[in-house]
Amino acid sequence: MTEFDEIIIGQGLAGTTLAWQLLDRGRRVLVIDRAEAGTSSRLAAGLITPITGQRLTVSWRFPEFHSAAVNFYRSIEARTGSRLLHADGAVRLWQNERETEVFARRRADEAGFAALVAELSPLPDAISTGPGGFEMPSAARLNVPLFLNVSRAEFQRHCAYCEADVDPADDLVVEPNGVGISRLGVFGQTVVFCQGIAATENSWFRGVEFDATRGEILTVAIPQLTERRTLHRGVWLASLGDGRFRLGATSRWDQLNEGPTEGGRDWLCTRLSEFLRGGFEIVGHDAGVRPIVKGRHPLLGRHPALPQLAYFNGLGSKGSLQAPAMAAQLAAHLVDGTPLDPAVDLNLRTGCR
Ligand SMILES: Cc1cc2nc3c(=O)[nH]c(=O)nc-3n(C[C@H](O)[C@H](O)[C@H](O)COP(=O)(O)OP(=O)(O)OC[C@H]3O[C@@H](n4cnc5c(N)ncnc54)[C@H](O)[C@@H]3O)c2cc1C
Structure with a gap:
């Protein structure tokens, strides 16, 4: 079994931003994705818009998330030599x-x-x-497919990517010190599910309610x-x-x-x-x-009874804006135990047991 600190299942906006944050903290990361077309991230227009809707609502914590997003995407641009964020307003x-x-x-x-x-x-x-x-x-547009593609290429270069369809119910063996996926010959201290809407089928996190x-x-x-x-x-x-x-x-x-x-x-x-x-x-x-969840804000955190399993989902219609700040927060929580913001804490907002 090849050992990792974190195994991430799903390489959409959630899994990709989290993988970068963990790799930057020196973690041994494996991202597993089934490489399907037509996922939310592959279709998304990638718009980052401060004010939306008929009531002209300012997007939740826009200045904070916008600043985190711009810094993050610019740093990936510099590392991959690609133009990802179009800040045209x-x-x-x-x-x-x-x-x-x-x-x-x-x-x-x-x-x-x-x-x-x-x-x-x-x-x-x-x-x-x-x-x-x-x-x-301050409105901008992220080229999401390009961001996913250049990130995947970089993860592959670091042997941090594997294409596979993982069955959360049958493939995972949860042990006291981590989780094994024997079919793939890998073991992670933590498995983080970043599956987008496919997480509705994930029986480990049945307590999460979607409003997609x-x-x-x-x-x-x-x-x-x-x-x-x-x-x-x-x-x-x-x-x-x-x-x-x-x-x-x-x-x-x-x-x-x-x-x-x-x-x-x-x-x-x-x-x-x-x-x-x-x-x-x-x-x-x-x-x-x-992938909108009840309560509408993203959901992050470890499973309350099985801390070897973690979750990152609920980016809704604002994945490009919110994913970088959320991923940074989850990475700090997974690595250093930094408490999560109660507004996005899975353990406070869902009935996962
Ligand atoms: C029509 C439309 C327009 C949108 N426009 C915007 C926009 O303008 N701006 C914006 O910010 N957001 C937009 N969004 C929303 C945005 O796309 C989402 O917030 C974001 O893509 C969610 O990312 P995710 O990583 O959580 O999920 P996903 O993108 O669904 O990624 C999940 C990944 O996990 C993989 N996966 C799932 N289960 C497994 C498994 N068992 N094994 C292996 N791999 C698995 C999937 O194949 C996928 O690659 C839009 C969405 C839609 C549908």
């Missing part, structure tokens, strides 16, 4: 008068809100600005539009370069396993037509599931 266009009122009130009353917004600067002719909007200069949503995204070609900022108006439109954009996203609580639908496509196209002048061509259509 975002534009929010008004949909109705109520939004302008909420905006004016919050900007006047809340310094934290005011610090995240700026006046709208001109948009290209292909965009119908309508009554206007505001800018979010399915989202559909289109990839569209708009040759007449040269805009790097992400545009939000009911939907978002994020540039991939070369006249291609991602357009998203729908959100449904039912039929989680359904793939792309005609209804989803039509809804996205209609919303885009409300602010885009000229035509566009659909070149891709995907659907995936956001």
